[in-house]
């Protein structure tokens with residue numbers, strides 16, 4: 349998996365790589381520039397005139413190298429330098445020297461903005477080297493570029509965005525950020541959505557072993573990581589091999605949640621799926637999802653204090669979708685935590701009940717995965733000012749209670765008791781629809797029931813769920829609903845080459 353390291357460690361990483369490979373830093377910069385151009389030529393046609401803004405550090409060096417390479421590929425390029433080129437970094441200067449004479453170069457301070465135009469703006473002003481908020485001429489430039497009607501693309505980082513912290517002040521508002529080798533942490537924060545734009549990660553050849561010495565243990569979960577996590581089956585496999593799971597939840601008016609979670613578990617590959625719901629749910633479930641078995645609790649509208657019988661029948665449980673927060677249901681949850689020692693996902697009202705009955709938190713442990721969205725997590729652990737603080741609190745929570753937390757949202761964070769923090773890459777905003785979380789619960793419960801470890805089940809569940817959302821979104825766009833996501837689960841296996 350691709351490790352995410354702090355921006356301040358990038359220099360050290362590059363130095364170790366360069367030394368070990370016996371290449372120059374200029375050569376590494378060229379690799380980065382080539383990687384950017386590979387992506388660029390696929391996206392933007394040469395009819396578009398390009399304005400490349402270069403600082404005088406290595407981000408500016410990238411900008412210079414990219415200008416040369418795109419010019420060689422037939423683009424019309426103009427370069428604008430921010431700062432004094434005489435004080436530039438070594439590789440900025442080298443790339444400045446080899447810039448073809450046919451490319452016009454101008455200092456930003458000399459630009460007459462009156463009739464200035466460009467279809468595409470490439471930002472190579474500052475990258476991970478930023479050490480203070482933008483001010484003065486830098487701030488003026490970035491504000492001006494943000495208001496300009498052009499396509500804006502950032503090299504490595506949008507200028508002004510700190511690589512690991514929350515933005516203070518202003519930064520370049522990129523429509524695309526092409527970041528090298530790994531996503532800098534701040535590119536994954538929801539607060540920075542309008543600065544990062546669409547995130548593209550380009551491999552520049554620095555293999556994972558160069559990252560190993562760096563802390564924290566933070567990773568980016570990508571498509572290539574998923575197939576090896578999956579189990580295989582053979583011609584003689586029977587439904588018992590695919591696990592028997594139970595989804596526990598539902599209440600009057602919220603039976604759909606448990607129904608969707610159950611169908612998602614079936615579509616993910618569970619051999620047998622049962623639901624445990626209040627009495628009023630039996631007709632709904634039996635008629636709308638005949639593949640699932642249903643057991644009911646005594647009360648009509650909510651789950652009473654008695655958990656299902658014979659829990660050892662199940663390889664995994666998923667608890668919470670549509671469950672409501674009745675005080676009797678809280679007792680049932682406590683009983684479940686006492687009685688059931690197998691793997692369990694707790695979601696939605698299950699999490700809300702943990703928050704309102706905090707003594708239950710001490711009953712969590714390695715076998716349990718909680719799947720809160722941002723607000724649910726804050727109910728558990730207290731308010732957070734921003735995602736940076738939330739990430740730290742998630743890590744603390746997991747260390748204290750030794751369970752897995754999936755903090756849902758764009759780039760869902762999977763925090764594991766082994767101390768790793770793992771950000772997901774799949775998914776898009778079409779997943780932001782009622783019931784998408786219930787689908788995720790069903791999927792993770794299914795993987796747990798199939799014998800995947802909590803970490804494997806969380807990784808596969810979150811990645812496949814995001815991919816199913818992408819596939820559903822391609823067809824249904826903003827009309828995507830949770831059932832469309834379920835319908836695409838089988839196709840995610842196809843996409844990943846899994847039987």
Ligand SMILES: NC(=O)C1=CN([C@@H]2O[C@H](COP(=O)(O)OP(=O)(O)OC[C@H]3O[C@@H](n4cnc5c(N)ncnc54)[C@H](O)[C@@H]3O)[C@@H](O)[C@H]2O)[C@@H](O)CC1
Pocket residue numbers: 359362373376377380381403404405406407408410437439473474475476477478479480481482483486503504505528
């Ligand atoms: N080995 C290399 O040289 C590689 C470097 N890469 C590029 O190099 C970038 C990092 O380069 P640098 O470390 O030179 O840093 P930057 O180019 O991001 O910044 C340069 C300098 O700007 C100054 N600065 C910081 N904050 C400022 C502010 N608010 N206003 C004005 N000036 C400010 C600092 O003195 C800093 O050293 C990466 O983001 C990436 O684009 C890539 O080419 C990959 C390989």
Ligand SMILES: Nc1ncnc2c1ncn2[C@@H]1O[C@H](COP(=O)(O)OP(=O)(O)O)[C@@H](O)[C@H]1O
Pocket residue numbers: 696721756757758759760774775776777778779780781782783784785786787788813814
């Ligand atoms: N912008 C987004 N990008 C990627 N995934 C998203 C986005 N918005 C929501 N999701 C995913 O959709 C799901 C929504 O879950 P949740 O908030 O519990 O919704 P609900 O309670 O309606 O089911 C989560 O898995 C979340 O990660």
Ligand SMILES: [K+]
Pocket residue numbers: 407471472473474475502503504505506507
């Ligand atoms: K930049």
